[in-house]
Amino acid sequence: MTLKGRDLISIRDLSREEIEEVLRSAKRMIPYAEGTKLGDQLGGKLVTLAFFEPSTRTRLSFETAIQRLGGRCVTIADPSASSMRKGETLHDTIRMLSSYGDAIVLRHPNEGSGRLAAQASDKPVINAGDGAGQHPTQTLLDLATMQEAFGTLSGLKVVLLGDLKYGRTVHSLAYALAVFGAELVLSAPPGLGLPEEVRSQLDQMGAKISEEDQIHRVVRDADILYVTRIQKERFVDLAEYEKVAGSYRIDSALLKSAKQRLIVMHPLPRTGEIAPEVDATAHAAYFRQAFLGVPVRMALLSLILTGKAG
């Protein structure tokens, strides 16, 4: 099945074969992302980037991907400057935007907003993060990072550490890793475990899952330590946030017991979960991970907008 004209709202919208196709194409896009090859795969297609929540990596890697492949974009980067501030609904905003460009990339604070937007739009909608819901393009670049480091996505032992309740990146990633047969170890501060709905869907998928709250124990056997920040902005009661803030931190001392090949990943931004001293170690994969957002989004846009793998 082709990705041309399709929405991407949840990582579960893609089959294993389709994910593998995006990853193969992303690998070929790396020279375009680095700027050593010039591309025109998007041939002037216009993409609307509608960001109603802050973003550095997702928005700018989409913009970079579009511009380096000969596409164009228009952007809402400041929600307070859009007419939603005057009370316009997301439905009306998206319906109107879909008549302007060839695809919409949406980030919005409400879970489910991506699905709502896809219903309102007659152009493809890509979910760039919907509240505490999903972040499927982040998952694609996470998988690209893992595949680049290990040459495979099968048989990996992946620790998901941090805010698993509100962290949309881990919700999407856990589904994808289950599809590829990874072993998942969940490690979250009290009260920040995976939502029941996500956990039960993973169980239905037959995912191999265990839980461990002692970080030094999980680090020893892991291939990948996927760290997330505590999503302060999602807490209704800041006193609850204060109870768990700063409750875990990865540093060089902790990594002494890790396998030599362990990689530390993080969707970024980090807010103290990974000590800067880790950056200089061979374990640090998070800046490469952020770079791979460009070729991955190039591949995805090319497949969705033109049907070609690029």
Ligand code: CP
């Ligand atoms: N990883 C990620 O989504 O980063 P931004 O919030 O900066 O886009």
